[in-house]
Amino acid sequence: MSKGMIEKLKLLPIYILIGFIAFTCVTPFITIIATSFSGHSAILTGKVGLWPVDFHINAYKAVLMDAKFYRSLMVTIFVTVIGTLLNLCLTALTAYPLSKNIKGRKYIMTFIVFTMLFSGGLIPNYFNVRQLGLLDTVWALILPSGISTFNLIILRTFFMGIPKELEDAAFMDGAGQARILWKVYVPLSKTVLLTLGLFYAVAHWNSYMNAMIYIRNSELYTLQVRLRQLVMGDMATQLTGSLSNEDQQVLVLESVKAAIVVVSTIPIIAVYPWLQKYFVKGVMIGALKG
Amino acid sequence: MYPRTNTRLVKSGVSLFKDKNTVLYIMLIPGIIYYIAFHYMPMYGLLMAFKDFNIFLGFGESPWVGLENFKILLGMDDIYRVVYNTLKLNLLNLFCGFPMPIILALMINEVKNRHFNKISQSLLYLPHFFSWVIAGSIISAVLSTSTGMVNNIIKFLGHEPIYFLGDEGWWVFTYVISGIWKDMGWNSIIYVAAISNIDPQLYDAAKVDGANRIHSLFNVTLPSIAGTICTMLILQLGKLLTIGFEHPYVLQNPMVYKVSEVISTYIYKIGIEKAQYSLTTAMGLFQSVVGLIMIFLANALIKKMGEEGIL
Known part of the structure; x- marks a missing residue:
């Protein structure tokens, strides 16, 4: 050998x-x-x-024909799509000025980064959302996670790396700052924005705690809440109520539970190749930043 | 920042530069409103910890009680158990979960087959992207005493099935293992990155000196990533009193509350479900303050070791 x-x-x-x-x-x-x-x-x-x-495929038929499950799926898709769009707009709008040498930038950054270290915690957050009249609305699932500070820092760092000459040239052509952001910075950072969009979308899709705390109305339950209830057995009779045999109920439940888990993971699996590629990069950036 | 543009504008006497910045400040408004409305307002709400909050009187009208809530907390038996459980689960997680990603990264480094690495890493990172609700559903299905795969194997080997989520000892075991299962691959990324940054010349030099794989591992690889390991360790230590909500919550059930109730889940149960708002806010405040102090301590420690700090 x-x-x-x-x-x-x-x-x-x-x-x-x-x-x-x-x-x-x-x-x-x-x-x-x-x-x-x-x-x-x-x-x-x-x-x-x-x-x-x-x-x-009976389990999948049972799941997809269940009106409540279907409704939860729609709520989750709505929160994910609208939430992600809002996240990207807010993050880009905030990251752009902070990538420029404006007065007070340091203080604003401290103001923002401090929220990563200290938070009001569960109960004050709950009362805040309640005070704002968002309880039991779909906005309670979207607005409180408007910006991820971590993603904001990534985008700001990327913006800072875009050559100043491009901005100067656009400025000479008479473009204002809003136009420069939209016509120069956004197209140049397409990949980063897509990546951050992916981060945000997965976070929305997987989010459970906000829905659990802020939503009482079962019409607005997200997929994760439904799934959790199902696993806890709350929905056992609702989904399999049509079956008379008690044994069958337990059995259907196992495959139905499994089918719901699979359906809930399909979007994650679908974007997984990109997720893996960019998340790894994200961790590296995070690691370099400290 | 814009020296050329700036001088030109000043020379031409146009105050456009000023206008340029005004737009930038306007852009910041939504972001600032977001941070005030959803981060700083709740911090103000922390004052509830020093009040006897009455839902009918509202936040402003509820009477101040000073440190009364903290005194009540110290007198509650539950608190000690919950803090103990939190520390215990976190420490077990640290002892069992911390070395695994490092070992995994070192193993991945030895394998030079790119296809093998790519495929295995894809599989290793996957559980990280499932939510804890999904992970919890998968875990409870796989561990089920009647139909779960794990117990099927145990029964096949001629043993009694184990009630992993219903027995206190096994619950703690399941909690730790499930944490490792979900995030071991993911946590190894940072070490894989650190190892790939090591100068290959160091290995060549070691080889010239007659070092084999084991020698290189202990004399080149490990010393090179020691800084990263220490930083991660200190960060973990800084989070000992902070525990995520979802991981313990999705595995909990009434049979194991004695060992599974931790600070985050307790705050939810007593606060939201039993409406003890002031008491749980006080508890949350205590946790946040300890967390903040620990992060600053950790940061100071990391900097003292000559590594780049996190703040």
Whole structure:
């Protein structure tokens, strides 16, 4: 055996170990997918592993035909889309002036960064939202997370790296600051803005606590709240009420639960390749910043 | 900042430069309003900790009670248990969860196969992007005593099924392992980045001196990322009293409240559900202040070690 081969063989345990850990990371999710497509008795007798047994799509039919689930899906999509657009506008509008040498910039930055270190906490936040009359409105899910300070810092850093000459040239052509932001800075930072949009969208999609605290009206429940209730068993009878057999209820619930989990993760999986690419970069920027 | 433009404008006597900045300040208004309305107003609301808040009187009219709420808190038995649980879970997380990403990063570094690394890293980071609600649903399904995969294996091996989320000891175990499962891959990124920044010449020099892989690991790689490790460790220590809400909350159930109730979930339950607003605000204030002090201490410590601070 050549020396290179021996070297490679020595690495085999490491390959196996990393492979095993990586496999463990996704196995639970694969089981859920398998369960969501599996037959009732197969789930109960523990036959379902990584592959569906007695394949069928009844669970998905039950989920997608459920009016409440459908409504939650719409609320979540609305919050994610409108919330992300608002996030991007607010973040860009705030980051732009702060990337310029305006007077008092340092104080404004301190004012903003301080909120990363200290917060009012749960109860004062709740009363604040209540005071503003946002309780039980969809805006309670959007406005309180208007700007992520972390994302703001990333965008500001990027804006600061755009050559001044471009701005000067536009200025000479008679463009005002708003125009320069819109016609010069936004097109130049398309990738960064898309990345931040992805960050924001995932945060909105995954957000649970705000909906739990600020929303009492079940018409406005988000997907995460629904899912949580389902897992807690609150909705067990509602979703499977049509089935008479008690055993069947439990069984349907397992595959229906699994189907809801899968449906709730589809958007995340869909954007995952980009997420992974840019999130890693984001962490690096964060790491460099400290 | 705009020397050329500026002088030209001043020379031509146009005060456009001033106008230019006015627009910038106008742009800042929505952002500033956001920070005041959703960050600084709640901070003002923290004054509730020093009042006996009455929902019918409102914030302004409720009477001041000084430190009364803090005294009541100190007299509550629950508090000590909740703070103890928070510290215990955080410390266990630190001991078990902190070294794992480092070990993983060191292993990834040894593997030079790009395709293998890419695929395994894609799988390793995935759980990080699931919300805790989704992760919690997956965990409770996989660990279920009747239909869960883990217990199926345990039963197949001839043992009694384990009620992971219903038994106090196993709950703590599940909490720690699920935290590692969700974020180990993700937390390794920073170490992988630190390792990739090491000058390859150091390894070449070590090789010339006759070092094998193990020698390089202990004499080149680890010393090179020691700074990053220390910084991360101190940051973690600074957060010992701060605990996320969702991770413990989605795994909680009535059978294990004794070990699973932590500061964040307790504030929610007593505050929002039982309407003890002043008391829980006082608790939150205590936590925020301790958190702030710890961050400054951590920052000072990191700077003292010669690393770049976080503030």
